[in-house]
Amino acid sequence: MSASCYCCSGKPFSQCCEIYLSGKAYPNTAEALMRSRYSAYVTGNLPYLRKTWHPDTCPELDSNDLQTRWTRLEVIKSKQGLKKSIVEFKAWFSDEREGGAGSEERALHEISLFKLNKKRWVYVSPLDAWP
Template identity: 80%
Template sequence: MSEPCYCCSGKPFPQCCEIYLTGKAYPNTAESLMRSRYSAYVTGNLPYLRKSWHPDTCPELSAEDLQTRWSRLEIVKSKQGLKKSIVEFRAWFIDEGEERPLHEISLFKLNRKRWVYVEPLSDWP
């Protein structure tokens, strides 16, 4: 039996985010991209994070950006659009032995026919 996916979808990792992280497929919704990006942070997949970030907003990423110990992902809500989408989530991490949430409302856009992460929003538009 395969390990459950890091993104907390309930699916096995090979049938969920692994197909995206290995390049066998690309997410067709903003929510599936969000889930795969979370799994990329957990597994330390910097190339995937760069590829799934909008080129205009992607910062310089290094191995230091992957030091956080992530524990689980909770999708609060998502709104899928034709050219832009929004996903609100809580990504839980371990800090000094305690689980803490990172809460974000994220903007995703289609870029060259692929969903990419653009930036955090201050609130639902």
């Protein structure tokens, strides 16, 4: 049995995000896409991040964007729609303290907008608040 998935779903990685990151399947919900994108950040999968970002909002991404040490994911709530969906989450990461005195865990708290683009869910952007 493989290790638990990085997205904290409780499923083995091989039965969760790995099928998306490998290209064998594509997430059919915004929450599954968000979880797989988190796993892509953890594993350094830039091609997957580019492929799953809306072309109108995707920034130039390079390996410097993958330097954060992500530690866990907490999905707070999600609302699946027919053409757009919203997922609120906290992505926890380890942040080095000043002076090199160990690290402190912090969270990126985001409410994310996802839309269907060419019949596939893609990440669009963060929202200021839950609509």
